[in-house]
Amino acid sequence: MxxxxxxxxxxxxxxxxxVADQDAxxxxxxxxxxxxxxxxxVHRGRIARLTLDGQLREYPxxxxxxxxxxxxxxxxxxxxxxxxxxxxxxxxxxxGEAESFRVPTPxxxxxxxxxxxxxxxxxxxxxxxxxxxxxxxxxxxxFTLPVEGGFPSAxxxxxxxxLWFTLNQANAIxxxxxxxxxxxxxxxxxxxxxxxxxxxxxxxxxVEIAAGQIGRxxxxxxxxxxxxxxxxxxxxxxxxxxxxxxxFTEWGANRVGHITASGETAEIAQIAAYDxxxxxxxxxxxxxxxxxxLWxxxxxxxxxxxxx
Numbered sequence: 001m002x003x004x005x006x007x008x009x010x011x012x013x014x015x016x017x018x019v020a021d022q023d024a025x026x027x028x029x030x031x032x033x034x035x036x037x038x039x040x041x042v043h044r045g046r047i048a049r050l051t052l053d054g055q056l057r058e059y060p061x062x063x064x065x066x067x068x069x070x071x072x073x074x075x076x077x078x079x080x081x082x083x084x085x086x087x088x089x090x091x092x093x094x095x096g097e098a099e100s101f102r103v104p105t106p107x108x109x110x111x112x113x114x115x116x117x118x119x120x121x122x123x124x125x126x127x128x129x130x131x132x133x134x135x136x137x138x139x140x141x142x143f144t145l146p147v148e149g150g151f152p153s154a155x156x157x158x159x160x161x162x163l164w165f166t167l168n169q170a171n172a173i174x175x176x177x178x179x180x181x182x183x184x185x186x187x188x189x190x191x192x193x194x195x196x197x198x199x200x201x202x203x204x205x206x207v208e209i210a211a212g213q214i215g216r217x218x219x220x221x222x223x224x225x226x227x228x229x230x231x232x233x234x235x236x237x238x239x240x241x242x243x244x245x246x247x248f249t250e251w252g253a254n255r256v257g258h259i260t261a262s263g264e265t266a267e268i269a270q271i272a273a274y275d276x277x278x279x280x281x282x283x284x285x286x287x288x289x290x291x292x293x294l295w296x297x298x299x300x301x302x303x304x305x306x307x308x
Contacts, residue, residue: 013307026297028071029285034094040068059096076136082110101138112154118178124152143180154197160219164204166194200240207235226269237286249283
């Protein structure tokens with residue numbers, strides 16, 4: 001494969017919007033069905049709704065220490081999120097009505113979450129090597145993975161009708177069908193520590209936080225890795241915007257990055273990274289907004305809008 005920098009791509013316009021004080025910690029971000037952005041205030045136990053014109057509203061949860069972490073739109077028109085500290089799955093309507101459901105396995109540490117192709121919501125259990133499935137009436141099924149200490153992290157629905165997820169400490173990408181059949185694909189680079197994951201409709205893309213690389217896996221299990229210009233950037237979250245095109249956050253370098261790949265097997269990739277205005281803003285979650293811009297949560301108290 002060949003990687004290079006995007007020398008001819010104009011830099012995007014980046015605007016930061018304060019949404020909370022530095023102790024609140026916006027972490028996860030998702031575009032809702034109401035054309036607003038939804039955020040997890042991980043250190044305050046709240047969910048926030050931000051409109052495109054900058055209006056903000058916070059919704060306190062029933063526990064200020066529950067650590068709402070990753071959030072995603074569900075198939076039912078609500079927003080679903082993981083509560084890492086009290087081991088529950090939360091749901092909030094676009095009107096701000098929230099409820100939560102206890103994960104059966106104690107100390108499960110739910111983290112990643114996504115809508116599945118089967119009308120349910122799927123999530124990872126970091127501490128117990130399980131993948132969970134929850135229906136819209138709160139019924140939870142858990143599937144034990146064939147690894148120990150794998151630390152399943154982010155999860156996404158793949159183009160093949162299965163769910164794909166990162167195994168941060170097992171250094172692998174996992175796949176689970178809606179029937180619970182699992183497969184594990186080890187990464188070529190040792191100690192890469194994959195975290196964020198997304199699907200572009202053809203393949204699945206992921207970030208390697210410890211290796212400073214972006215990875216791509218095809219539905220037949222073929223893996224390619226693309227080194228970032230700054231291998232110490234610590235890429236964290238990633239979102240696909242079209243086939244072969246993704247944006248990602250560089251948590252360790254205070255940047256957002258962009259990758260495009262061409263060719264049937266993505267042999268050629270072009271990568272660019274752009275500094276965020278505020279230093280040490282800790283970019284985490286990233287999503288494609290209803291306005292066509294990229295939005296990323298900054299754990300130091302804001303969000304950044306990135307207009308390509």
